[in-house]
Amino acid sequence: MEILYFAALRERVGHPRETVTSDARTPRDLVAELAARSDGHAAAFADMAALRCAVDQQLTDLDAPLGQPREVAFFPPMTGG
Amino acid sequence: MSARVQTAPFDLATELAGFGAGAGAVVTFTGLVRDDTGSLAALEIEHYPGMTERALTDYGQAAAARFGLCDWRIVHRHGRIATGQPIMMVATAARHRRAAFEAADYLMDWLKSRAPFWKREIGQDGAARWVAAKTDDEDSLARW
Numbered sequence: 001m002e003i004l005y006f007a008a009l010r011e012r013v014g015h016p017r018e019t020v021t022s023d024a025r026t027p028r029d030l031v032a033e034l035a036a037r038s039d040g041h042a043a044a045f046a047d048m049a050a051l052r053c054a055v056d057q058q059l060t061d062l063d064a065p066l067g068q069p070r071e072v073a074f075f076p077p078m079t080g081g
Numbered sequence: 082m083s084a085r086v087q088t089a090p091f092d093l094a095t096e097l098a099g100f101g102a103g104a105g106a107v108v109t110f111t112g113l114v115r116d117d118t119g120s121l122a123a124l125e126i127e128h129y130p131g132m133t134e135r136a137l138t139d140y141g142q143a144a145a146a147r148f149g150l151c152d153w154r155i156v157h158r159h160g161r162i163a164t165g166q167p168i169m170m171v172a173t174a175a176r177h178r179r180a181a182f183e184a185a186d187y188l189m190d191w192l193k194s195r196a197p198f199w200k201r202e203i204g205q206d207g208a209a210r211w212v213a214a215k216t217d218d219e220d221s222l223a224r225w
Contacts, residue, residue, distance in 0.1 A: 081169060081189055
């Protein structure tokens with residue numbers, strides 16, 4: 001699946017997207033796998049309270065079933081308007 | 082009934098030409114880049130291409146259904162936007178003013194904390210800083 005990062009998470013991870021293979025059952029499980037990839041990933045996911053997630057471009061709870069998504073995005077709380 | 086994301090400036094008069102045919106009330110809101118400290122040069126706005134357009138359309142359609150709108154439009158810019166310049170607009174058209182006002186207010190509350198945009202302040206000294214989400218923006222959603 002494609003993992004996308006935005007804003008401060010993108011900067012900490014160091015790139016905007018990566019392709020991973022995972023059997024994670026929830027976004028939270030996927031975060032645990034991703035956080036182990038590098039110090040930058042660990043820093044990006046250090047504050048889980050300030051983490052938001054979209055699965056196939058729909059905002060999703062971190063504990064929702066993940067299924068077999070094409071695209072999972074992680075980002076900080078949104079600040080539009 | 083449309084949502085757009087673009088880097089270019091928008092012109093309110095152009096956006097409202099032909100907007101809301103048959104309505105009795107049109108409300109518009111325009112958000113500008115505000116400089117609270119006197120040291121801001123610009124905002125840089127990042128978004129999630131694909132999801133942004135989908136989310137704005139979903140929120141527009143939800144507002145139309147809830148408030149019985151005749152028409153709605155959302156335009157949100159991304160990229161670098163200088164202090165004082167417009168960032169985004171919503172326009173709502175309804176038969177009566179209260180529905181148009183409430184729908185615009187509803188849309189702004191949804192956009193501010195549920196549309197995938199992130200703002201970074203660029204100071205006059207060139208320093209960049211991500212804008213943190215406000216808890217009162219989140220609280221505002223609970224009104225609806």
